[in-house]
Amino acid sequence: DAGVTQSPTHLIKTRGQQVTLRCSPKSGHDTVSWYQQALGQGPQFIFQYYEEEERQRGNFPDRFSGHQFPNYSSELNVNALLLGDSALYLCASSAFGTGAYNEQFFGPGTRLTVL
Amino acid sequence: AQKITQTQPGMFVQEKEAVTLDCTYDTSDPSYGLFWYKQPSSGEMIFLIYQGSYDQQNATEGRYSLNFQKARKSANLVISASQLGDSAMYFCAMILAGQGAQKLVFGQGTRLTINP
Numbered sequence: 001d002a003g004v005t006q007s008p009t010h011l012i013k014t015r016g017q018q019v020t021l022r023c024s025p026k027s028g029h030d031t032v033s034w035y036q037q038a039l040g041q042g043p044q045f046i047f048q049y050y051e052e053e054e055r056q057r058g059n060f061p062d063r064f065s066g067h068q069f070p071n072y073s074s075e076l077n078v079n080a081l082l083l084g085d086s087a088l089y090l091c092a093s094s095a096f097g098t099g100a101y102n103e104q105f106f107g108p109g110t111r112l113t114v115l
Numbered sequence: 116a117q118k119i120t121q122t123q124p125g126m127f128v129q130e131k132e133a134v135t136l137d138c139t140y141d142t143s144d145p146s147y148g149l150f151w152y153k154q155p156s157s158g159e160m161i162f163l164i165y166q167g168s169y170d171q172q173n174a175t176e177g178r179y180s181l182n183f184q185k186a187r188k189s190a191n192l193v194i195s196a197s198q199l200g201d202s203a204m205y206f207c208a209m210i211l212a213g214q215g216a217q218k219l220v221f222g223q224g225t226r227l228t229i230n231p
Contacts, residue, residue, distance in 0.1 A: 033218065042119075042206050042221030043160070056218060088158055094217070104219060106152075106160035 002027060004093050004107035012113045013081050021076040021110045025093030032074040033104060034066060037088040049074050050096055078112075086114045117142045119207050119222035126227045128197050135182070136192040136225050138207030147211050149190040150219065151181065154204040163205075166190060194227075202229045 005024045013019050025032050031050045035043035045058040049068035068074045072093075078085055088111050092104035118141040128134040140149065151163040166174045166181045174181045182191040194201060204226050208219045 035219075042208075042223050043219070045218040045220070048218065058218065090158075090160060092160075092219075103162065103165070104217075105162070109158040111158070 004091055004105050006089075006091050006107040006110050008110060009108070010111045010113075012115065014115050015081055015083060017081050017114075018077065018079045019081060019112060021078075021089050021091075021112070022073065023076070023091030023093075023107060024073045025091075026105050029093035029095050029105070030072050031094045031096045032068060032072065033092045033094070034074070034076050035090040035092065036060070037090060037109070038084075039087070043090055046076070081114045083114050086112060088112075117144075117147075117209055117211065117220040119209055119220055121207055121222035121225050123225045124223075126225055128227065128229055130199060130229050130231050131196055133193060133195045134197050134201075134227065136194075136205050136207075136227065138190045138192065138222060140188050140190060140207070140209050142209065142211065144211050147209055149181070149183070150208045150210070151179070151190075151192045152206045152208060152221075153201075154206060154224070156203070160206070164192065197229050199229050199231060202227060 007022045033048040034046040037043040046060050047057040048055050052068045063079045065077045088109045090109045091107045094104045120139045147168045149166045153161045164174050164176045164179045164181050166183045173183050178195045180193045204224045206224045207222045
């Protein structure tokens with residue numbers, strides 16, 4: 001059973017460029033969340049996708065956008081890259097349900113460096 | 116607003132000793148969940164243990180136990196008989212139960228180093 005996968009593993013971009021990160025959820029999961037983790041910090045919630053719609057968004061500018069496909073995979077797009085966007089981007093998948101919480105399984109992350 | 120505080124930036128422990136990693140939280144919601152994750156240098160977040168706000172007993176998972184003190188709003192992680200492979204970053208996180216979109220709120224983390 002494959003877990004959460006992310007691509008690419010590493011990425012180097014220059015300021016002003018655009019980047020797309022990809023995530024495939026764990027089998028049986030239909031919800032994908034994206035987090036940004038700056039060096040030395042805890043992850044910060046960017047947004048969550050369910051049924052191909054953004055359900056909640058953290059405190060991130062509109063330069064950060066996403067998409068979820070019918071197969072539940074997801075993309076994170078960042079436009080007009082800034083040096084401060086350099087971080088580890090983590091994808092987490094979960095199965096939407098009515099329980100007290102939906103455990104989130106994390107992928108290995110994509111490390112983005114903006115020069 | 117939810118907030119997680121981890122006051123120990125780094126901890127150094129001898130192999131085979133027990134270690135306690137501190138976590139305090141703040142929320143006005145009565146229904147929430149608390150998590151601990153381990154993050155090795157590879158970057159992946161590894162789930163360790165979960166405690167629900169209404170759970171009567173402290174959670175345990177093998178060598179991991181969660182010392183949940185609701186009145187103090189603390190959820191400390193205890194690792195018994197530490198091993199060299201336990202060296203990693205450890206994050207405490209909170210989720211509000213039942214919300215439509217469940218986001219995890221993380222603390223700043225504690226870097227644990229196990230010395231041989």
